[in-house]
Amino acid sequence: MSNSLVFCSFDAGRDGLPAGAEEVLTLARKLATARGVDLDWLVIGAQPSGVEAAAAKHGVAHIDHIDDPKLAELEPDVVVAAVQQYCGQQSPALLLISQTFDSRLVAPRIAARVGAGVVMNAIDVASGDGEVKVTATAYGGDTRVEYDVAGPVVIGVVSDPLLPEAAASPSAPEARSIAVDLAGVDERIRTVQKASSDGPRLEEAQIVVAGGRGLQDAENYQLVEDLAAALGGMAGASRPIVDDGWTDSSHQVGLTGKITRPVLYVAAGISGASQHMVGCAAAKTLVAINTDGDAAIFKYAQYGIVGDCLEVLPALTKAVKGG
Ligand SMILES: Cc1cc2nc3c(=O)[nH]c(=O)nc-3n(C[C@H](O)[C@H](O)[C@H](O)COP(=O)(O)OP(=O)(O)OC[C@H]3O[C@@H](n4cnc5c(N)ncnc54)[C@H](O)[C@@H]3O)c2cc1C
Structure with a gap:
């Protein structure tokens, strides 16, 4: 079983880095350093521009890339299947995902598929006594909850309160292409985004x-x-x-x-x-x-x-x- 800590990103329809990438990478790097493990970045679908530079800036060891024609629309069922197969191959100890509308649809399902725990609405993740201490919001932000988590866990991180901070020294991330088989995956849930205007989201x-x-x-x-x-x-x-x-x-x-x-x-x-x-x-x-x-x-x-x-x-x- 690998001990690696993985930041997983997939973000349709954006130019540049996925939402919250630098903030969550900053948090993940501090945790990886405290645990003495690699920080890897799993990119699902077409790789956005700036990933290599951001990975080096944040001390990432490997950029693991899964691409497949079926991932063109980043539909939830296909993303879940891709990450599930990745976890089967790499067995990461922790999978951190920047919490967005889209990732809220997939993070709990990934956890269920790979038999991991899940914590959403996380605002801090720190190393505990051999475990991971996750601070999350609850009841619509009214309450803070602390979880001591052992074993594999998927964590949805709310990046808004976090500030990006570069690693003390940049890394030279190794790019790895991860092969998965998505041929038999059916899209049962489609995300339909209604264009509300020509302006920004x-x-x-x-x-x-x-x-x-x-x-x-x-x-x-x-x-x-x-x-x-x-x-x-x-x-x-x-x-x-x-x-x-x-x-x-x-x-x-x-x-x-x-x-x-x-x-x-x-x-x-x-x-x-x-x-x-x-x-x-x-x-x-x-x-x-x-x-x-x-x-x-x-x-x-x-x-x-x-x-x-x-x-x-x-x-x-x-x-x-x-x-
Ligand atoms: C699990 C859960 C998730 C939720 N998610 C969301 C969410 O994502 N977003 C969300 O918004 N809510 C959400 N809610 C609902 C939320 O709790 C509130 O009920 C909702 O935000 C209230 O909407 P409101 O302020 O428009 O209405 P109200 O609470 O009815 O407030 C109306 C306000 O308008 C004022 N008012 C009345 N007439 C006028 C006037 N003529 N001029 C100026 N002011 C006037 C009143 O004084 C009052 O303060 C969620 C609730 C739950 C339980």
């Missing part, structure tokens, strides 16, 4: 204007879209209004939606429930508009407007347009 938007139940009515979501457009940003939403069909799920911010980290986040008619805040707490500046001066959202906001969003949103749009 919500997770990457610099400005997000989001609306919640305080908008009162589906047609008022247009006020959120108008301000977002005027500011050159994107429109977001709380879960209840997505559930009610006021907008589609590609706009949902929060625990079960998108994790945004914009420069500016405007929350209109949103109460500030922890499950929503998970998706916007990393915003540099948060502006809240709410009729209830005691709403929880004001605890997080740098700027607060106690008022009716049906009046404030059009006024802001008008002001931004110079009217």
